[in-house]
Amino acid sequence: NIQAMVFGNMGPTSATGVAFTRNPSTGAKQLYGEFLVNAQGEDVVAGIRTPQPLTEAARKEAGETAPSLETLMPETFGELTRIFDLLERHYRDMQDIEFTVQEGTLWMLQTRAGKRTTAAAFRIAVELAEEGILSREEALMRIEPGALDQLLHPTIDPDAEKRIIATGLPASPGAAAGEIVFDSDEAEALKAQGRSIILVRIETSPEDIHGMHAAAGIVTARGGMTSHAAVVARGMGRPCVCGASALKIDMAAGTLMANGRTFRKGDLITIDGTAGEIIVGAVPMRQPELSGDFATIMSWADGVRRLGVRANADTPRDAEAALSFGAEGIGLCRTEHMFFEEDRILAMREMICATDEAGRRKALAKILPMQRADFKQLFEIMGERPVTIRLLDPPLHEFLPHEDREIAAVAQALGISPATLKARVTELHEFNPMLGFRGCRLAIRYPEITEMQARAIFEAAVAASKRTGKSVTPEVMIPLVAYRTEYDLLARVIRETARAVEAESGTKLSYLIGTMIELPRAALKAAEIATGEDGAEFFSFGTNDLTQTCIGLSRDDAAPILASYEEKAIFEVDPFVSIDRDGVGELVAIGTERGRKVNPDLKIGICGEHGGDPRSVAFCHETGLDYVSCSPFRVPVARLAAAQAAISSNAAARDKD
Template structure:
């Protein structure tokens, strides 16, 4: 495709490749439009890689030799200058970037594919779910044989049209009343989103993660957008700038995110829980059977979880009373902070399911930033310090032992506790086999990795 450097210009050419230092949720629309994505920073579990994988889109992430000058709209690769509009080609399998236009062809499915999937179905014990944020993603995964959604990221729903304005209004509000007013605008959007996803995966469990990223990812950082926000909210540009600046964090991945947001601003959790439960009730009234599973992210302490679970259950009770009917639902948690694995027996007394978020668990256990580790991982592998990139293949000796401990401690309290994994390791064969060995009920991965995960799950069961 032809190079573009800004997500909002991805439609500039019929076939474009979006080139960024790194991507953020604000780039989602442009990522949808572009034929491929190239980033200078990142790795297997960076935003660009995870989102592109979910879209089934070609992506090369962490190309350290790429130096981008946004102002001049050029990139430099080892002395070679490539301008906006120049053609490049990407190979997402090898991570190679080629200058110019290379002829490509679409992959074709052979009859053997269906036979292999039938064999996988026959021999597997552990089911395979998908990570999906839209009805389209869910439908694709279901066609590949996914049995449910293991991770629906609600944050990706906030970047379309009027939603981002309401989301920013909520974030920049300085009072609970102001936040609730903005959340009331978001509620119908969220409810409609959840209806679509639950219906697309009807008959199977759908795990919906509550808001996880730090709030600064949603606010406008360019002055023109900040001016629009100021006009929308009836405040000055300087006030908006000050509010945006106040959200800055030195280490946002360990900062004000996940359940910490929900416990600081419980009204966010109330809105999301109401949207999920109302969506399921509405579908029930249309004869659609759904199984929503509400997941609290980033807990390290059972008290963090319980505060959120109490809000969810109370909100559900209110909805059931208002609607005059009930639906079945579960409330559980993402196990991704090392302390949560060490105290999983305490958490299991409250939570109805565990889902291991191995992207963050790997990051926190090894102390590697998943967006920056690409600078030294190749050297570590070359020198034998590491066998593999731990963000691609689960570190079974370290992170894996925490996972096993979490499973064992959780099941010591509740032998029937539903347990799965929703990190990107859920689509990597050796990691899938490890998940089977510790007794997980399912793995979850991006839609286009579902077939590989199904085969690996069957192989794991056969090898026992």
């Protein structure tokens, strides 16, 4: 190829510049760029001379005295405008262009698709579709679902100076600044004083829920992308950095050592949950803003996607957030999170420490009205949308204190000796709780727990339906099932409780009973679990635990293993972030196929954190699932990803034809 050499430094009728056909920050349809008279391209970017604005409007807005290209070279500016429009229509996207004017003649040097902010991407996609340049489906495919985090959470100002002291896993997106606090009770107290705090823990447990609610952000030294801290933080919309193993946390001394520095309680830090960074001091941030273009794109996505999108929501606040982001129901309500409120944890501990069924039932009777009120609120908020409630899942020891000071205080409140309580804690201790006495195993030994929860669900459904006038159909989910007999034993308790509530209320109940598929055996024996009139009526794949049990990798201890496995290309991506298609994915596909073979109407979804990952959402679409469920703040991501999966699938089908 032979190319002409052109020069912008040939005198006052020559120039060089860089331009975008639309504003890359806002997406507005206006020329955006700068130029220099009598200069070459490197002069524009080198910063040796101050460039001049292209348009007169930009000059006035910036308060510049040097003339704009529009004024200085009006004919060239007019031709440039015409060519910009031509290039944008030809390439069907916003363009980033370099040009030179040599002695009054305009030369185009290069053009390419321009980089843009997420907000600009939404506006440009919508306007290109409205101008007829793109179809709506093409517009949807132009937006990266993962980039939505920039619109839904605060982000660190890209121009801000950052002094990073440690890095960890980007467990929950967004950014927050606040005082270091090591104790959840103190976090709650400081929040009540109007102070912004960052909760720093070695790892979190369900006992930290109130502190996590109070915190602006959360940091843990241990744990992975699906650890307790990560899952809860995502559900709350809090930024979180997990597995920051370089942090040396001394809880007793109230100190944090990182990168050769010591930080104490009350010191200011900033965390970036999107990048997994912990930063010294309070760093400037940008607050999220949702535009009308966001709503337009979401409505177009909803018109295209086949997959339903629900949210994992445990509280009324979660449910309201989920609806605001477009969730079509609740795919997972984790009832255990309801037990950690201060006014009910004591009753839960009383139940755990009871020595016989009568004692347990006495304590459960105290919990029943609390659970019923919780469920009633959720049903009222969600209306006729589906609500899937998982029965009690975690091991009982998680509800008990473990430090001597707390043991003494709880023992006094329960009216038992510290020795008795400590003995119960020791009795419930397990070496591997994730595979221990939890889920349906717990309920089979203590069916009165399932009975209480089922009664709370059904009484709440009756009350909510009477109050709202809407039909409520709860979906009751039995966790950790591996055998059909496990399912049958607990489904029988649920049905008997339903009949009792129907008789007492004079109301005919509508409900479904299903199971969480989180063990490989359950996926392989899906046909057995779903077969017959009394078989499971829905499956929800709990892909967090299914990944653990399939790969044999603890999500709480995975960080150092993941780092080396990704480095050695054993894992292309963290399997707790994006579903392992060849292993875990095959179990999901097997379970779906075998379950539907015996029950074609079997409703199937996933409720693990993969429900908000775009690649995993695409897999769910391809596998024929009915819905995905994810944290409320990931719902828009899932909606867009589901639409893109449908568009790609339809395009592939057309190509085959």
